[in-house]
Amino acid sequence: MNILFGVQATGNGHISRSREIVRNLKELGHNVTVILSGRDPSQLWGMDDFMPFITYRGITFSTSRGRVRYASTALNLHLMECSGVITNAGFELASEALHLGKRLLVKPLAWQMEQSSNALAIDLLKLGMTMRKLDSNIVSQFLRSDPQAPMGYPDVAAMIAEWIGRGNWEYMDDLVRNTCAMTKGSVIRWHTGAKGSVHNPLSCAVPDNIPSS
Numbered sequence: 001m002n003i004l005f006g007v008q009a010t011g012n013g014h015i016s017r018s019r020e021i022v023r024n025l026k027e028l029g030h031n032v033t034v035i036l037s038g039r040d041p042s043q044l045w046g047m048d049d050f051m052p053f054i055t056y057r058g059i060t061f062s063t064s065r066g067r068v069r070y071a072s073t074a075l076n077l078h079l080m081e082c083s084g085v086i087t088n089a090g091f092e093l094a095s096e097a098l099h100l101g102k103r104l105l106v107k108p109l110a111w112q113m114e115q116s117s118n119a120l121a122i123d124l125l126k127l128g129m130t131m132r133k134l135d136s137n138i139v140s141q142f143l144r145s146d147p148q149a150p151m152g153y154p155d156v157a158a159m160i161a162e163w164i165g166r167g168n169w170e171y172m173d174d175l176v177r178n179t180c181a182m183t184k185g186s187v188i189r190w191h192t193g194a195k196g197s198v199h200n201p202l203s204c205a206v207p208d209n210i211p212s213s
Contacts, residue, residue, distance in 0.1 A: 001165065003032045009039040009055075013092030020157030021164075023049045028165050084142065089115035089130070094122070101150030104128030105142040152184025 003025060007018045018034075025032050026049075034053035036044065041055045079085070079096060084103030087093045091114070097104045106122060107130070108115035119130045129145065131138045156179055163175045 001030045001167075003030050003164070005032050005034045007034060007036045007050075009036040009044065013090050013095075015044075016092055017157070019046075019049050020155075021160050024158045024161030025164060028161055030165060083147065084145075086139070086142070089119040089122070091118060094118060094128075095153070098127055098148070098151045099153050101148050103142065103145055103148050105131065105139065107131050107134065150184065154179060154182035 005018065005022055005025070008014050015036075022032055022034060034050040035056065036050070036053055037056040039055075044055070047053065079093075079100065079102070082102060084105070085093065085097040086105045086107075087097075089106040089108035089112075094104060094106055104122065105128060106115075106119050108119040122128045123130050128148070129138060129142050159175060159179055163169075163172075
């Protein structure tokens with residue numbers, strides 16, 4: 001199968017998730033061409049798995065203060081050894097913390113819909129704590145909070161690559177159900193409402209009071 005795979009490259013989480021899916025698609029024998037947008041090519045690294053790829057300027061967010069600093073391998077060591085993580089509400093680090101069973105406190109970046117959605121999911125699913133602005137009281141509560149059980153997510157990238165290869169893209173229920181079934185965390189439920197199934201990007205745990213969409 002010839003696949004044109006697009007990546008919104010402003011987020012490191014977008015790139016890391018896509019890297020795993022693209023690698024698995026190629027291992028399954030598909031011909032994959034990747035388009036990355038939103039980041040200057042000089043700021044891309046570790047791109048061998050995406051070759052061949054095309055870059056476009058695209059549309060990206062700007063910040064009023066600060067610069068993006070790229071994490072070193074030391075972050076992985078600290079993440080393994082720590083008991084809790086305070087971070088923004090981006091997908092990658094929050095998911096890694098949940099996978100490893102780290103206590104989680106997130107503060108979503110202003111005007112970023114994905115981060116606001118992730119923070120809402122964490123609140124509703126009781127997977128961690130959130131704060132809309134820096135709050136020393138919430139941080140103190142977080143530091144006294146109980147440990148989190150590891151979610152133990154499966155190799156979702158490989159499962160998505162196999163699903164793409166089968167070509168039945170209109171039917172996602174089996175993919176999501178199988179992913180949920182292989183997740184080791186204790187808070188795993190599947191909710192189906194009048195309008196269909198509810199899928200959450202951070203967890204298979206979906207409380208019954210979330211309306212279907």
